[in-house]
Amino acid sequence: MRIDVITLFPDMVRTVVEHGVVSRAANQGLLELKLWNPRDYTVDKHRTVDDRPYGGGPGMLMKVEPLRACIRDVRQHNPDAKLVYLSPQGKLLQQGLINQAAQQANLILLCGRYEGIDERLIQLEVDEEWSIGDYVISGGELAAMICIDAITRQLPGALGHEDSAQLDSFTNGLLDCPHYTRPEQVEGLKVPQVLLDGHHQQITDWRDKQALGRTWQRRPDLLQQLELDSRQQALLDEFIAETRASRSN
Numbered sequence: 001m002r003i004d005v006i007t008l009f010p011d012m013v014r015t016v017v018e019h020g021v022v023s024r025a026a027n028q029g030l031l032e033l034k035l036w037n038p039r040d041y042t043v044d045k046h047r048t049v050d051d052r053p054y055g056g057g058p059g060m061l062m063k064v065e066p067l068r069a070c071i072r073d074v075r076q077h078n079p080d081a082k083l084v085y086l087s088p089q090g091k092l093l094q095q096g097l098i099n100q101a102a103q104q105a106n107l108i109l110l111c112g113r114y115e116g117i118d119e120r121l122i123q124l125e126v127d128e129e130w131s132i133g134d135y136v137i138s139g140g141e142l143a144a145m146i147c148i149d150a151i152t153r154q155l156p157g158a159l160g161h162e163d164s165a166q167l168d169s170f171t172n173g174l175l176d177c178p179h180y181t182r183p184e185q186v187e188g189l190k191v192p193q194v195l196l197d198g199h200h201q202q203i204t205d206w207r208d209k210q211a212l213g214r215t216w217q218r219r220p221d222l223l224q225q226l227e228l229d230s231r232q233q234a235l236l237d238e239f240i241a242e243t244r245a246s247r248s249n
Helices: 010-017 020-027 064-077 095-102 119-125 141-153 200-218 230-248
Strands: 002-006 032-036 082-092 106-111 128-131
Touching: 002 064, 002 141, 010 020, 010 032, 010 141, 020 141, 032 064, 064 106, 064 119, 082 141, 095 141, 106 141, 128 141, 200 230
Parallel strands: 002 032, 002 106, 082 106, 082 128
Antiparallel strands: none
16 A cells, blocks of 8 residues: 655654554555655745634645645545545544545545645545544644554555454454453452453354453443444443442442
8 A cells, every 4th residue: 555645744744654553564665655745846935834814813834836736746646545534623533434535546635734624625635534533733744644653554455364354443343342361460450361262162252252342431422333243242231230239339
């Protein structure tokens, strides 16, 4: 997969391919990252990339001309890619959106800075807007790095185990179940016995029940979006009954 990132801070975004899963994917040729700086498309001696907004007010906006020239150059090199502008006004980034993006061959991420970009550029050049959450950060670079990491995890061969991505939180609409490793006991807290007994179906049932229960406890809004099958509903009912019984004791 090829991802092009338009950013005033390419060195910042470049670090995402220097570590961990994304680094391994890039080294294996699964991910190609290209970085583009609108400052390289300025024509004045000061290489100005921002200007005051019409109507006044605090802050600056990214200038139209260098940014649009940069976008058009990127599109020449990656003509079939969707261009996504990362902004607080965008569609909330969720696992389903990440999965869709990972199935495409090409993607362009546009990182805003200052107070953002001219609305006409959004109308003329942007295919979609994505938001990583209901808060404001200084620019789109961190959001782009989050997108790159999340998308890379879904690329076949990127993770050490082919099932790893399928077991992540949100992949099936639920939070992940608890996980344990050695030693078997830490300050009196023991690994659940079911995980030690080696009965695969019981382990699967336990993990599914814990995922359902944890989602019920922490993110009930996610459960409201799902249609549970009879097995899942039975496991959730068991979890709820066990939880209420333990509270009453």
